[in-house]
Amino acid sequence: MHGLIRVRQFTLADAHIVCTPDQVADEFKGVLDLIIHVMRCIGIENDIRYRFSKWDPRNTEKYIDDPQAWETTQVLMKRILDEIGLDYKEADGEAAFYGPKLDLQFKNVYGKEDTLFTIQIDFALPGRFDMSYVDKDGTKKRPYIIHRSSIGCYERTLAMLIEKYAGALPLWMAPEQVRLMAITDRSLDYLKGWEQKLKAAGVRVTLDARSEKIGYKIREARTERVPYMAIAGDSEVEKGTLAIRKRGEGDIGQMDGDAFIDLVSNEIMKKVIF
Numbered sequence: 001m002h003g004l005i006r007v008r009q010f011t012l013a014d015a016h017i018v019c020t021p022d023q024v025a026d027e028f029k030g031v032l033d034l035i036i037h038v039m040r041c042i043g044i045e046n047d048i049r050y051r052f053s054k055w056d057p058r059n060t061e062k063y064i065d066d067p068q069a070w071e072t073t074q075v076l077m078k079r080i081l082d083e084i085g086l087d088y089k090e091a092d093g094e095a096a097f098y099g100p101k102l103d104l105q106f107k108n109v110y111g112k113e114d115t116l117f118t119i120q121i122d123f124a125l126p127g128r129f130d131m132s133y134v135d136k137d138g139t140k141k142r143p144y145i146i147h148r149s150s151i152g153c154y155e156r157t158l159a160m161l162i163e164k165y166a167g168a169l170p171l172w173m174a175p176e177q178v179r180l181m182a183i184t185d186r187s188l189d190y191l192k193g194w195e196q197k198l199k200a201a202g203v204r205v206t207l208d209a210r211s212e213k214i215g216y217k218i219r220e221a222r223t224e225r226v227p228y229m230a231i232a233g234d235s236e237v238e239k240g241t242l243a244i245r246k247r248g249e250g251d252i253g254q255m256d257g258d259a260f261i262d263l264v265s266n267e268i269m270k271k272v273i274f
Contacts (some may be wrong), residue, residue: 003107003159004038004155004156004158004159004162005114005155005159005160006040007154007155010153010154010155010156011124011153011154011155012152012153012154013149013150013151013152013154014147014148014149015047015146015147015148015150016145016146016147016151017031017145017146017148018126018131018143018144019143019144019145019146020133020135020141020143020216021076021143022145022213024076024078024080024121024144024146025076025080025083026227027067027146027257028077028080028119028121029080029084029245031119031146031148032084032086032102032119033205034148034150035104035117035119035150037147037184038150039104042151042161042162042170042173042273043164043165043170043273043274044106044116044160044161047082047107047164048089048104048105048106048116049089049104049105049107049113050081050086050088050089050102050103050104050105051088051089051090051091051094051103051104051105051115052078052081052088052089052090052091052100052101053076053091053094053096053100053101053102053103054070054074054090054091054092054093054094054095054100054101055070055074055092055093055095056092056093056224057070059093062093062097063095063097064097064098064124066123066124066211069123069124070099070100070123072123073099073100073121073123073144074100076121077100078122081102087235088102091103092131094122096118096122096147097124098120098122098123098124099120099122099123099124100120100121101118101120101121101123101147102118102119102120103115103117104116104117104118104152106160108159108160108163109163111221113157114160115151115152116152116153116156116157116160117149117150117151118147118148118149118152118186119146119147119148120142120146120147120148121144121145121146122145122146122147123144125145126142126143126145127142128144131143145247146191162227163172167225168225168227168247169225170227170271170272170273170274171227171228171264171267171268171272172267172268172269172271172272174204174225174226174227174253175204175207176204176206176224176226176228177203177204177205177227177228177268178198178203178204178205178206178226178227178228178229178230178264179205179206179207179208179221179226179228179229179230180194180195180198180205180206180207180208180229180230180231180232181208181214181217181218181221181229181230181231181232182207182208182209182231182232182233183214183232183233183234184233185211186234186237187232187233187236187237188209189235190232190236190237191207191209191230191232192207194230194232194242194257195207197257197258197261198261198264201261201263201264201265202265203261203265203268204252204266208221213231214231218231218245222247226247227245227246227247228244228245228246228247228264229244229245229246230241230242230243230245230257230260231244231245236254239254240252240254240257241254241255241256241257242255242257242260244260
């Protein structure tokens with residue numbers, strides 16, 4: 001059972017860059033910069049291992065049988081990786097059938113390694129699609145294609161993030177960012193007003209209006225890894241405040257509602273991880 005790591009269908013954020021041979025290095029570096037930015041945002045930059053995946057010349061059934069093209073593109077990719085100063089391992093027999101690739105590898109909680117992102121240099125498809133461009137010398141030449149994904153397969157990446165954070169996703173990623181809780185029925189209308197203000201500020205918020213004890217509601221929200229709880233009873237209604245609890249810290253005291261919205265909005269905007 002692999003859950004979201006192995007699904008019946010998946011969603012891939014993919015793009016293809018068609019470029020001349022002398023543009024490959026800059027485009028490749030730009031793609032890697034984008035991926036590193038995404039990794040920093042989701043907090044996995046230090047959990048990634050880089051693998052330079054090459055062809056196996058003995059396996060002509062698995063790969064396009066064009067040794068010269070393989071040699072040219074693999075030398076090109078190695079030069080790019082060395083210029084960047086990337087710490088990578090080489091792996092024979094792991095390339096795509098149409099060209100070498102840089103795989104960004106991530107280990108799951110069982111120690112199994114999976115590929116999250118790839119950057120691939122494709123020398124084959126331009127020929128199959130009869131693609132060409134007119135070079136500065138006036139001759140027609142074949143371009144290269146760079147296949148890239150900025151975040152990989154959404155389902156697999158999400159599975160890795162759920163495992164990494166044990167369900168306690170950073171605030172900006174959490175599906176439920178704030179849970180409002182009423183101590184008494186009298187504070188429900190008060191909390192409904194703050195619910196609308198939080199939603200207007202772009203915060204994903206829910207209101208727990210059940211007639212349950214507040215201790216039970218807090219334990220349930222804590223088990224469900226809700227980042228923030230905002231609680232109100234008669235005292236908070238009278239003062240115009242909210243009693244705030246933060247995941248991992250517990251009770252952080254009473255706070256003006258607008259100040260709380262600013263706090264949450266700022267944390268979301270900055271994509272705070274911890």
